[in-house]
Amino acid sequence: MHAGQTIVATQALYGTTRDLLVRILGGLGVATEFVDPTDLVAVEAAMAKTGAPVLYVETVSNPTIVVSDIAALAAIAHSHGALLLVDNTFASPFACRPIEWGADLVMHSATKYLSGHADVLAGVVVGSSERIDALRPILVDVGAALAPLAAFLVLRGLPTLSLRMQRHSETALDLAAWLEGQDNVERVFYPGLPFDPGHEIAKRQLDVFGGMLAFELKGGREAGRAFLDAMQIAERTASLGAVRTITTHPPSTTHRQLDAAALAASGIAAGLLRCSVGLEDVEDLREDFERGLDAARATLAKGGGAK
Numbered sequence: 292m293h294a295g296q297t298i299v300a301t302q303a304l305y306g307t308t309r310d311l312l313v314r315i316l317g318g319l320g321v322a323t324e325f326v327d328p329t330d331l332v333a334v335e336a337a338m339a340k341t342g343a344p345v346l347y348v349e350t351v352s353n354p355t356i357v358v359s360d361i362a363a364l365a366a367i368a369h370s371h372g373a374l375l376l377v378d379n380t381f382a383s384p385f386a387c388r389p390i391e392w393g394a395d396l397v398m399h400s401a402t403k404y405l406s407g408h409a410d411v412l413a414g415v416v417v418g419s420s421e422r423i424d425a426l427r428p429i430l431v432d433v434g435a436a437l438a439p440l441a442a443f444l445v446l447r448g449l450p451t452l453s454l455r456m457q458r459h460s461e462t463a464l465d466l467a468a469w470l471e472g473q474d475n476v477e478r479v480f481y482p483g484l485p486f487d488p489g490h491e492i493a494k495r496q497l498d499v500f501g502g503m504l505a506f507e508l509k510g511g512r513e514a515g516r517a518f519l520d521a522m523q524i525a526e527r528t529a530s531l532g533a534v535r536t537i538t539t540h541p542p543s544t545t546h547r548q549l550d551a552a553a554l555a556a557s558g559i560a561a562g563l564l565r566c567s568v569g570l571e572d573v574e575d576l577r578e579d580f581e582r583g584l585d586a587a588r589a590t591l592a593k594g595g596g597a598k
């Protein structure tokens with residue numbers, strides 16, 4: 292990218308990636324136009340209007356679990372002579388290989404499913420030799436070199452990726468379906484659910500639906516806080532894709548850089564909780580969620596959390 296150019300990026304995006312685009316690249320004169328990746332007409336219009344050389348999306352977005360139609364987005368990008376860049380972290384290469392659907396460069400935070408054990412910080416970029424050869428000098432210049440121990444830890448995780456992803460997906464589907472039936476859950480976001488807006492694309496594009504789900508509690512922030520406080524198994528921390536279940540409140544953690552308007556534009560409600568479903572026993576997890584839901588209900592009964 293050069294100063295004066297624009298990137299077209301998905302509105303539903305990992306908060307720090309959004310910050311990188313807006314603050315860091317914005318400060319260097321590269322503008323970003325945000326679009327809803329499921330609105331292909333809007334994507335087409337943004338590409339035509341801006342002449343962007345890059346379209347940037349996430350296979351499954353953070354934190355509202357929106358599924359992007361990579362083949363359709365690749366066709367739009369390529370018709371404008373642009374590259375499609377895909378962050379495939381939430382899906383992992385077990386669930387989706389975006390290059391098979393036309394993406395040009397694919398990024399993974401290997402901190403997540405690839406390593407699987409939440410004990411390393413690492414990243415991977417995948418593409419043709421020609422594109423990776425062009426990237427290598429930049430990685431050297433900015434110091435983005437992987438330490439040997441970090442590389443070892445990612446490699447140690449890979450042989451169990453398939454087993455972990457299958458188990459994450461089975462348990463997440465079970466929990467998502469169960470959450471959907473709860474009276475104080477406003478909405479569940481999981482592409483494995485038949486009525487999820489991303490279900491049809493996910494069936495085509497993902498080999499498993501993945502371990503990431505999100506849900507909105509009735510009662511907003513207060514209910515969300517009570518839910519997290521009551522949980523005994525799920526860890527309350529950032530990150531995802533680990534053997535242990537992690538529950539986060541995106542507005543105060545991963546997306547803390549976003550103000551109220553940017554949160555609303557990204558579809559992030561005050562009571563949104565994001566869950567990276569781990570490998571624990573599904574019955575134990577359901578019990579833990581039940582504890583959380585009971586605590587959230589109690590805030591409603593007290594008349595709190597009306598917003």
Ligand SMILES: Cc1ncc(COP(=O)(O)O)c(C=O)c1O
Binds near residue numbers: 349
């Ligand atoms: C979708 C996505 N991409 C990239 C990252 C950045 O990963 P890392 O922590 O390895 O820098 C994250 C971290 O949460 C993420 O959720």
